Amino acid sequence: MKFQLSWIGMGNVPGFGCALEGNVILEELYKSTDKQGGTALSSSRFVCTANHGFAPYAQEELRRMFGSVKSTILLPGEIFLATLPADASEAMGTIMGQPPMFLRHLFPVHFQEEGTDLAQVLERLVAFIRNRRELIDQRVSLQVRKGADSSWTESAGALKQALSEQISDLHMELTVQGADVIVSVFADTDTWYAGVSHPQDNLSDWSGGAVRFQKEDGQISRAKFKLLEAEATFGIDFSAFHQGLDIGAAPGGWTSFLLERGLKVTAVDPAKMEPSLMKYANLTFLRKNASEVKFKENTFDLLVCDMSWSPKQMARLVTDLLYSLRSGGTAIVTVKLMHKKPLALIHDVIASFEQSGMQIQRAKQLFHNRDEITLYMIKYGK
Numbered sequence: 001m002k003f004q005l006s007w008i009g010m011g012n013v014p015g016f017g018c019a020l021e022g023n024v025i026l027e028e029l030y031k032s033t034d035k036q037g038g039t040a041l042s043s044s045r046f047v048c049t050a051n052h053g054f055a056p057y058a059q060e061e062l063r064r065m066f067g068s069v070k071s072t073i074l075l076p077g078e079i080f081l082a083t084l085p086a087d088a089s090e091a092m093g094t095i096m097g098q099p100p101m102f103l104r105h106l107f108p109v110h111f112q113e114e115g116t117d118l119a120q121v122l123e124r125l126v127a128f129i130r131n132r133r134e135l136i137d138q139r140v141s142l143q144v145r146k147g148a149d150s151s152w153t154e155s156a157g158a159l160k161q162a163l164s165e166q167i168s169d170l171h172m173e174l175t176v177q178g179a180d181v182i183v184s185v186f187a188d189t190d191t192w193y194a195g196v197s198h199p200q201d202n203l204s205d206w207s208g209g210a211v212r213f214q215k216e217d218g219q220i221s222r223a224k225f226k227l228l229e230a231e232a233t234f235g236i237d238f239s240a241f242h243q244g245l246d247i248g249a250a251p252g253g254w255t256s257f258l259l260e261r262g263l264k265v266t267a268v269d270p271a272k273m274e275p276s277l278m279k280y281a282n283l284t285f286l287r288k289n290a291s292e293v294k295f296k297e298n299t300f301d302l303l304v305c306d307m308s309w310s311p312k313q314m315a316r317l318v319t320d321l322l323y324s325l326r327s328g329g330t331a332i333v334t335v336k337l338m339h340k341k342p343l344a345l346i347h348d349v350i351a352s353f354e355q356s357g358m359q360i361q362r363a364k365q366l367f368h369n370r371d372e373i374t375l376y377m378i379k380y381g382k
Contacts, residue, residue: 044088046081047193048062049078053371054365055102061102068085104203105208107182108197109193111192112194113191118152122162125194129163130167138179138181140173143182144160177205181197204233221253224253227257230376238261244263244265247303248308252267265284266285268288298327303318304332305331322356328378331379337373346373359379362375
């Protein structure tokens with residue numbers, strides 16, 4: 001879709017400073033200033049995203065952090081608009097201080113436009129972007145998403161392209177990754193939202209937190225993407241490890257990843273491994289149940305487990321083998337959320353690991369986790 005814009009009152013900075021009369025785009029108009037006892041109570045709004053079906057748990061996380069959270073569903077089970085009882089910087093400080101498990105991505109709402117006149121909404125959105133002086137001389141990522149019944153009927157990619165064309169003259173560099181500043185847009189049914197933020201304040205520098213990897217020729221499974229995402233999200237350098245233990249390894253997605261990183265890997269599973277892995281001299285494959293294997297103490301500095309099994313049984317199998325993990329060693333395990341009360345289940349699984357000498361570094365539902373979370377842990381003591 002092509003659209004033409006007419007500008008009113010251009011500012012002093014080339015390409016910036018457009019003002020639209022009657023357009024409600026200023027952040028100050030989105031701050032609550034209810035007063036109690038003479039004190040202004042600020043609030044801020046964010047478009048929040050979780051894995052499909054897990055938005056209610058992301059909402060609960062925010063309620064536990066802030067006490068009172070007003071939410072409006074934008075995409076059932078996945079995206080919601082949250083009003084938090086703190087200004088944007090204070091809210092982000094609270095969230096970053098307690099990294100959420102299910103909240104995958106968020107961006108602050110600085111622009112909201114309602115209406116069925118698509119050309120007018122687009123014009124005002126472009127005016128908002130052009131008016132943001134913090135974009136000057138920066139690497140900027142324009143991230144665009146749309147609701148299922150968005151007033152924009154073409155693809156999100158087409159909307160991004162249309163917006164990019166209208167701001168291509170600005171003094172900034174548009175980029176996909178490695179941005180200094182992100183402009184986020186969500187085009188819903190009859191309301192569009194946008195905000196400007198730094199990547200670290202969005203919890204992810206990917207649009208909506210949807211981390212994408214290119215599938216390689218001969219890749220055994222998409223399970224490999226979980227470790228790739230964990231590597232980036234948790235800041236883990238897997239190539240720094242030497243001896244890895246993969247519990248429930250078949251068909252070998254995680255094993256292949258560790259071998260590619262240069263580790264010596266012991267893979268345990270009663271099922272068959274991908275035949276192409278057998279060529280690796282650094283692989284020892286034990287075709288047994290995890291409960292049947294024995295190792296010397298302190299053999300491994302990395303333990304991983306991605307079994308599609310009962311979470312509590314998985315925890316028992318892994319904790320029974322923790323004697324083979326060196327002190328200071330790392331464990332990465334996925335917890336399948338098969339239970340109707342996942343928060344209680346996660347609490348119990350984490351407790352069992354902590355009682356076995358593991359220190360939880362992060363518990364996070366990664367984009368590639370789907371119906372599970374990933375635990376990143378370090379062993380302390382013997």
